Amino acid sequence: MSIIKVEKLTKIYKSHISKPGVLSTIKSIIKPNYVTVKALKEISFSVTKGEMVAYVGPNGAGKTTTSKILSGILYPTSGRVSVMGYIPWKRENNYLSQITFIMGQKTQLWWDIAPMETFLLNKSIYKISESDFEKTLDELTTLLDVKDLVHIPVRKLSLGERMKMELISSLLHKPKVLFLDEPTIGLDLLSQEAIRKFILEYNKSYNATIILTSHYIKDIEIADRIILLYRGEIIFDGNKEEILERFIKKRLVTVTFNTMPEIAKIPYNIISREGQTIEVEIEHKEISKFISFVFKSFDVKDVKNQDMNLEDAIKEGFKNASLY
């Protein structure tokens, strides 16, 4: 059952352009210059309950715009969106009580006072009962290992600690749909890992639906599904295996022989040779055929199949898209 449905969603931003100089400033008052930017061009997709979707694209592709429309912050220019049966930009309280939006680059915590004060404010905004609050807070602070920090003013916390507080404050009301916008940006490796683990854990234990935006490959890897967005259009929508298959056409296989055969007997594209070892570039679908061929024909010591690299696949996808 799909919990998020997006149909032909389009968002056009209109903004002033101001040129330097007094004359052009006066001109622009009389006749303002506008530029229109198509941030989203009729995109459609749907997400099932409990699914974690990585929403990936270069800067300016429209990722954040999508999340902002789905969470009710922005009005779309055209198209239909339904999340749990609600139209997000109507911003009904029932809807807002069930979602959250976490921005890695912006804080929702009160800067000069302890995170606990923000937690308590959210407790009253979302009408969380005393016992639920205690229980959830205990659970989340334990999972993220920040129990001792909830009474320290936010400005004194490290970026990683602050992000953890950000997560807690946004999840106290146990939202069913989460929009995470670069939640690991700027964090050290250990904090990144802790937050990734936590997101996955939350996804599993609450069967929460998550739309995750990130540029870090490790964040993307934890998702069930990847949507690639390029200049406001979806260029790929599927799981990891599918993305590799689609965009990685050729792979490198390294073969080490016990006795070196004649090169001419290997009818494949050999790109390097060093002692008993050769590197062969091979079409994705021919790999198993190639491996059984070398084993059958020669005295082979070892075959190494280069890992399929998700990052390369994504880059390849964007490169392909930029050609059109």
Place this chain on the structure above:
Amino acid sequence: MRPYIKIIDNIFKESVEYRLNHILSFIVIALPLIIIYFLWNTIFYGKNLVGGYDKPAIVTYYILAILLQDFVYPGVNYEISRDIREGTLSNYLIKPINYMGVQFSIKTGASIPYSIVAIVITLIFVFFMRSTIVFQINIFLLLLFLLSVILAFILAFLISYSFSLLFFWLERTNSIELLLNAVLPLSMGMILPLSFFPHSLEILLDFLPFKYLLNFPIDIYLAHLKIERVIQGMGIQVIWIIIFFILSLWLWKKGTKKYQAYGG
């Protein structure tokens, strides 16, 4: 109501983190009081009445004007303009909470430390100048004064909120600020009591909201108004509150459609 009370609490806790600011605001409040006292001492030299006020009335007028101005000055709300231009408004849009309520709570919360400082200064001042100050002992008048100050506080908030919502459409802040800062201090009665102005201007100001922010409550305290005029004035306060309330709801509805949530 709970979230709004918690916001007031948080704002207060936040301001405690910056105690020094409040000590500095002592100077900001006290200095003009002293200057004004000596200025009017000179003006009153050899006279009993100036513009219908005697010396104690004028001194009291300015004490009240300086103490109240922070509550009732409807200047641009930087919190709101920043929320709109930098995109932090999104933090509120994703929560089941009313933004006008949030801002009203913030304004209320921020007024608490100022009130404490203001009361302390008044007490000191009153102690030294007790001979030249009007002490209002009529409880009924004091209650009316308090009520009109509360109405003025609400009206000031709504005017400032409405103007600040214009930042959904405007890129720069200076023009509105210049306009407000040119019109407000004079028309509210911050610089001079409005009875010093020509009669025609006074009549015009009777219909505008600004007088009811400062000059009107102080005139109640000084017992310068007949009871009919007090009731009429409060009626006008309420009417302006309703007008700006509706205006701000309309601006909010239009503005959030235009909001672009910059940054992040």
